[in-house]
Amino acid sequence: MTSRVRAWLETLGDQFWLRPAVVVLACLGLGQFAVWLETAHLAGYDASSPEANWGYSGGAEGARALLSAVASSTIGVAGTTFSITIAALSLASGQMGPRLLRNFIRDGRNQVVLGIFLGTFAYALIVLRTVRTVQETPFVPHLAVTGAIVLAMVSVATLVWFVHHIATSINVETVVDAVHQDLCKAVRERTLDAAGIPAPTDDAVGSPAAVPGSGYLQALDAERLADWAHENRVVVRLGIRPGDYVPMGLPLARVSAPVEGVEDALARVLTFGRRPAALQDIEFPVRQLTEIAVRALSPGINDPFTAGSVVDHFGDALCRLAPRHLPTGVHERDGRIVLVHPATDYDGLCDSMFHMIRQNAAGSAHVLGRMLDVLTRVARVERSPRRVEELRRHADLVVAAARRDVADPADLEDLVARHRSFGIAVE
Numbered sequence: 001m002t003s004r005v006r007a008w009l010e011t012l013g014d015q016f017w018l019r020p021a022v023v024v025l026a027c028l029g030l031g032q033f034a035v036w037l038e039t040a041h042l043a044g045y046d047a048s049s050p051e052a053n054w055g056y057s058g059g060a061e062g063a064r065a066l067l068s069a070v071a072s073s074t075i076g077v078a079g080t081t082f083s084i085t086i087a088a089l090s091l092a093s094g095q096m097g098p099r100l101l102r103n104f105i106r107d108g109r110n111q112v113v114l115g116i117f118l119g120t121f122a123y124a125l126i127v128l129r130t131v132r133t134v135q136e137t138p139f140v141p142h143l144a145v146t147g148a149i150v151l152a153m154v155s156v157a158t159l160v161w162f163v164h165h166i167a168t169s170i171n172v173e174t175v176v177d178a179v180h181q182d183l184c185k186a187v188r189e190r191t192l193d194a195a196g197i198p199a200p201t202d203d204a205v206g207s208p209a210a211v212p213g214s215g216y217l218q219a220l221d222a223e224r225l226a227d228w229a230h231e232n233r234v235v236v237r238l239g240i241r242p243g244d245y246v247p248m249g250l251p252l253a254r255v256s257a258p259v260e261g262v263e264d265a266l267a268r269v270l271t272f273g274r275r276p277a278a279l280q281d282i283e284f285p286v287r288q289l290t291e292i293a294v295r296a297l298s299p300g301i302n303d304p305f306t307a308g309s310v311v312d313h314f315g316d317a318l319c320r321l322a323p324r325h326l327p328t329g330v331h332e333r334d335g336r337i338v339l340v341h342p343a344t345d346y347d348g349l350c351d352s353m354f355h356m357i358r359q360n361a362a363g364s365a366h367v368l369g370r371m372l373d374v375l376t377r378v379a380r381v382e383r384s385p386r387r388v389e390e391l392r393r394h395a396d397l398v399v400a401a402a403r404r405d406v407a408d409p410a411d412l413e414d415l416v417a418r419h420r421s422f423g424i425a426v427e
């Protein structure tokens with residue numbers, strides 16, 4: 001499966017209507033099948049026998065009233081469900097940031113709940129049209145009406161579960177944990193067991209090539225581009241990585257020698273979109289967690305506990321990353337480098353995690369102290385001296401911010417003591 005197809009599938013997950021539409025179509029098919037089964041006269045099944053009518057056994061007027069009640073009530077509950085979802089999205093947007101709405105929209109459980117109510121409504125309508133009274137040719141699809149009763153009971157249980165789910169899903173700790181799980185998945189799937197090929201340090205030379213598109217780079221099919229470069233005996237150096245915003249026509253690729261079809265090759269391997277995607281961008285969940293922490297530290301919300309929780313989750317992610325290696329963005333074919341593109345390194349990942357939180361928590365002794373504690377724990381797990389030095393740099397920045405902005409001498413003394421504990425831990 002190419003990266004473009006994977007990016008397309010991820011985009012489908014952002015469509016709130018997709019799963020409800022599938023459930024509604026399934027319920028329509030189920031209703032039609034139940035009516036057909038009533039009239040098919042299959043071997044061993046007789047719709048008129050008492051044994052067959054183990055569910056609904058009333059007449060046509062009762063069936064019409066029952067189906068009408070199910071249809072009208074479920075469509076009303078569907079509207080209420082949609083209103084509750086919108087209210088939850090508005091609350092989450094104001095408290096945790098509008099970019100976190102993506103997580104609520106992608107939640108398949110919310111989509112399936114709406115689909116169940118709309119599907120029950122569609123099922124009742126498709127069955128209701130087949131009920132005929134004595135004035136017409138009498139017909140009552142007992143099996144299908146029984147199915148409507150079952151779906152109505154399922155809708156009641158779904159409504160109770162949905163209220164519980166919404167109440168828990170807008171809890172900030174639940175959101176932080178969900179995004180943290182995405183970050184852990186990214187660490188697990190987008191890192192390597194062994195160190196990759198070091199990126200060359202020489203300057204990029206060659207013919208510039210414009211990127212055939214604009215927007216956020218969502219996916220890069222690096223293996224396919226490396227194969228093309230190998231076939232044409234050139235070296236391609238990209239200046240963009242997934243997550244970057246690219247304006248139209250900007251020359252961000254260089255090819256070591258003039259060759260035809262460069263722009264076409266880039267068009268086949270680069271997938272652009274209107275918004276960033278988490279498909280290949282390991283920093284995507286980091287930015288989401290950082291946004292939660294920064295908004296929590298704003299004067300309007302003033303919730304340092306949430307910011308401290310985000311820092312704790314960052315520490316867990318860095319501890320998971322300790323035995324792993326980040327890709328270097330270098331690809332070889334037959335022992336020769338054919339493709340070099342930017343990739344997230346450990347320094348950049350730590351900067352994304354801690355810079356903005358430290359800058360917005362400069363006067364909060366609680367958050368600064370939590371950052372020093374987390375950095376100390378990660379340093380005890382990390383075995384790479386270069387990574388430990390990066391952690392030391394952030395610890396020094398934290399204590400420098402504390403000396404500049406923390407007014408209480410006792411708080412400052414406590415933060416300095418925690419910084420000394422970090423130094424002892426890495427000795």
